[in-house]
Amino acid sequence: MKSRVTMRDVARDVGVSPMTVSRALRGDGTVSQRTRDTIRAAANRLGYVYDTTAQAFRAQKSGFVAVILPSLDNANFAATHRGLTEVLGQTGLQILLGSTNYSVVEEERIVRQLLERKPEAIILTGGHHSRDTRDLLDARDIPVVEMWDLPAEPIGHTVGFSNSDAMVGVVDQLVASGRKRFAFLGAEGDSDRRGSERCRGVCQAAERHGLKPVDVIGIGPAPVSMTEGARAVETLGARLSEYDALICVSDTVAFGALAACQRRGISVPEHLAITGFGAFEIAAVACPALTTVDVFAFDIGVAAGNMITRILSGDSSGTRLRVETGYQLRQGETS
Amino acid sequence: MKSRVTMRDVARDVGVSPMTVSRALRGDGTVSQRTRDTIRAAANRLGYVYDTTAQAFRAQKSGFVAVILPSLDNANFAATHRGLTEVLGQTGLQILLGSTNYSVVEEERIVRQLLERKPEAIILTGGHHSRDTRDLLDARDIPVVEMWDLPAEPIGHTVGFSNSDAMVGVVDQLVASGRKRFAFLGAEGDSDRRGSERCRGVCQAAERHGLKPVDVIGIGPAPVSMTEGARAVETLGARLSEYDALICVSDTVAFGALAACQRRGISVPEHLAITGFGAFEIAAVACPALTTVDVFAFDIGVAAGNMITRILSGDSSGTRLRVETGYQLRQGETS
DNA sequence: TTGAAAGCGTTACCAC
DNA sequence: GTGGTAACGCTTTCAA
Numbered sequence: 001m002k003s004r005v006t007m008r009d010v011a012r013d014v015g016v017s018p019m020t021v022s023r024a025l026r027g028d029g030t031v032s033q034r035t036r037d038t039i040r041a042a043a044n045r046l047g048y049v050y051d052t053t054a055q056a057f058r059a060q061k062s063g064f065v066a067v068i069l070p071s072l073d074n075a076n077f078a079a080t081h082r083g084l085t086e087v088l089g090q091t092g093l094q095i096l097l098g099s100t101n102y103s104v105v106e107e108e109r110i111v112r113q114l115l116e117r118k119p120e121a122i123i124l125t126g127g128h129h130s131r132d133t134r135d136l137l138d139a140r141d142i143p144v145v146e147m148w149d150l151p152a153e154p155i156g157h158t159v160g161f162s163n164s165d166a167m168v169g170v171v172d173q174l175v176a177s178g179r180k181r182f183a184f185l186g187a188e189g190d191s192d193r194r195g196s197e198r199c200r201g202v203c204q205a206a207e208r209h210g211l212k213p214v215d216v217i218g219i220g221p222a223p224v225s226m227t228e229g230a231r232a233v234e235t236l237g238a239r240l241s242e243y244d245a246l247i248c249v250s251d252t253v254a255f256g257a258l259a260a261c262q263r264r265g266i267s268v269p270e271h272l273a274i275t276g277f278g279a280f281e282i283a284a285v286a287c288p289a290l291t292t293v294d295v296f297a298f299d300i301g302v303a304a305g306n307m308i309t310r311i312l313s314g315d316s317s318g319t320r321l322r323v324e325t326g327y328q329l330r331q332g333e334t335s
Numbered sequence: 336m337k338s339r340v341t342m343r344d345v346a347r348d349v350g351v352s353p354m355t356v357s358r359a360l361r362g363d364g365t366v367s368q369r370t371r372d373t374i375r376a377a378a379n380r381l382g383y384v385y386d387t388t389a390q391a392f393r394a395q396k397s398g399f400v401a402v403i404l405p406s407l408d409n410a411n412f413a414a415t416h417r418g419l420t421e422v423l424g425q426t427g428l429q430i431l432l433g434s435t436n437y438s439v440v441e442e443e444r445i446v447r448q449l450l451e452r453k454p455e456a457i458i459l460t461g462g463h464h465s466r467d468t469r470d471l472l473d474a475r476d477i478p479v480v481e482m483w484d485l486p487a488e489p490i491g492h493t494v495g496f497s498n499s500d501a502m503v504g505v506v507d508q509l510v511a512s513g514r515k516r517f518a519f520l521g522a523e524g525d526s527d528r529r530g531s532e533r534c535r536g537v538c539q540a541a542e543r544h545g546l547k548p549v550d551v552i553g554i555g556p557a558p559v560s561m562t563e564g565a566r567a568v569e570t571l572g573a574r575l576s577e578y579d580a581l582i583c584v585s586d587t588v589a590f591g592a593l594a595a596c597q598r599r600g601i602s603v604p605e606h607l608a609i610t611g612f613g614a615f616e617i618a619a620v621a622c623p624a625l626t627t628v629d630v631f632a633f634d635i636g637v638a639a640g641n642m643i644t645r646i647l648s649g650d651s652s653g654t655r656l657r658v659e660t661g662y663q664l665r666q667g668e669t670s
Numbered sequence: 671t672t673g674a675a676a677g678c679g680t681t682a683c684c685a686c
Numbered sequence: 687g688t689g690g691t692a693a694c695g696c697t698t699t700c701a702a
Binding site: 047049050051052053054056057062072073075078079081082085094095096097099113115116117118139140225226227229230252255256259260262263281282284285286287 | 385386387391407408416417420429430434448452453475590591594595598616621622
């Protein structure tokens with residue numbers, strides 16, 4: 001039963017050298033058709049399974065790409081992961097996945113752990129990392145891609161969009177429809193950096209429009225989702241009437257807020273506008289449909305995967321690649 | 336810059352043998368405190384990174400556990416994955432993730448691919464696999480865990496619940512509140528096996544209650560979600576009045592149906608009851624809250640992880656383990 | 671078209 | 687407490 005069948009066993013069985021087996025199994029053209037067929041048949045019969053560990057060891061190429069996401073309990077990041085899987089799967093690269101739960105400390109631990117597997121490239125989320133994480137990555141000469149952001153000082157390559165700029169359209173639309181008094185609902189503190197960026201974008205845009213400062217409301221430690229969005233509305237209670245728009249860090253938060261409003265009989269968008277972020281499936285399905293910003297989460301994964309493929313196949317000529325994936329306002333019925 | 340610092344380099348630097356470096360770095364007690372500190376310092380200074388590939392090769396232990404899920408774009412499976420990560424991370428095992436997109440053919444391809452990495456255990460979703468997949472796994476002597484189901488003929492160990500039984504409570508509750516005419520909304524065909532099981536459970540329970548046969552409505556190829564749930568209600572249109580309850584294969588489908596009803600002015604649960612499955616976050620947050628079945632997705636991951644840990648540490652004595660994780664009806668406002 | 675030898679970085683095993 | 691030797695399964699390189 002044990003996985004003890006090696007190329008040597010197959011070779012012995014067929015009566016050739018292990019080298020020939022190696023070539024035959026990888027489809028090397030220099031092996032005669034006859035020998036190759038015999039070898040393939042013997043390998044199947046003996047239950048031979050190729051040992052990628054040995055191959056990775058010998059070739060000093062792991063075939064891994066490390067991918068680090070904040071969380072998979074988030075349809076946006078799950079979509080990015082799907083995009084990456086689709087592209088990288090085609091090139092025979094395997095994803096080694098880590099999730100940080102929005103903590104740079106955890107990120108460092110995971111980067112350290114994944115690097116021990118000698119990935120051929122590493123893909124991080126966001127542009128903010130611990131000093132040690134950066135040093136760890138700088139010391140290696142594998143390609144690094146940061147995605148979901150456009151950091152001012154990227155470690156290596158970049159695939160993403162400006163989280164602050166992406167909010168401008170939301171604010172513009174709210175202002176154009178006569179809204180004046182905004183609250184921003186997002187995670188407490190700074191651990192969701194992309195959320196903080198969105199918040200910054202909202203505050204600046206509001207200021208440019210000459211509005212009163214936006215009330216920034218921390219609704220819980222990252223990650224925040226529907227539950228926190230709903231609870232925030234409950235907690236605000238009567239104070240909700242101070243605002244005419246809730247700008248939420250994500251569609252899940254926005255939906256939570258929307259549902260809580262429905263529960264309290266606050267009509268959206270008549271009494272209160274609500275906007276989300278990320279173009280989650282729920283934004284389009286909810287009734288009323290959420291106004292949101294599509295940031296093409298799946299395409300970010302595809303673009304990052306393609307970038308890696310291109311770099312590893314050698315035609316990047318050492319330049320720092322940068323792909324802007326853009327964003328697009330999706331006008332819904334909640335604003 | 337290149338990752339070329341090996342134990343030999345560290346050894347040479349310190350003036351000991353590679354063997355001593357190996358021992359020192361792994362915290363083997365037989366190395367003197369002084370030597371160990373010197374070695375640790377030198378390793379850091381030289382930027383040494385442990386090579387897990389080499390270790391896996393030499394020890395013939397990869398440190399990997401293969402985990403195969405239908406999809407990560409599903410909060411339930413994402414939660415299971417999180418449970419697995421939490422447990423396995425503590426024991427130093429790394430997850431090698433594959434997603435099948437609900438296809439047994441794709442599953443076979445992925446199993447084959449992951450087995451080449453010589454995982455120490457493999458965790459599959461569901462009890463239905465291709466003949467070749469079973470053979471592949473039988474031929475290996477690594478522990479196999481099937482989760483999210485209780486197959487009649489498991490390959491190895493099991494962590495899960497009966498998808499058909501879990502629906503009985505839903506039907507009972509609907510019947511108790513006077514509902515009589517049911518439609519089941521799920522994926523077309525048989526690729527979502529757990530969905531098909533739920534459907535079977537519903538049909539049987541309805542029959543036991545002496546009701547008319549349940550209308551089984553395929554709303555699209557798996558995976559189905561909010562969009563398909565909403566579209567199904569649109570498509571049914573006037574025919575919707577033939578039913579007094581929509582039993583949905585998941586909460587996402589149920590929410591889509593609910594939202595579409597709200598859009599069409601069909602009041603839930605007055606005109607129509609709707610039930611979901613899985614206790615997704617949205618079930619509790621939505622207004623009205625969805626009646627659903629909690630199947631403890633996170634706990635399934637934890638239980639499977641613990642099972643693997645136990646088996647790999649040797650105290651399972653060759654028996655076939657089986658853990659029932661149960662389910663619980665969560666009465667909402669939609670039924 | 672096929673084969674022999676060497677070695678990738680680590681550690682089990684046995685000496686000392 | 688420490689070191690030497692061999693080996694894990696494969697492929698690069700060179701030779702036939």
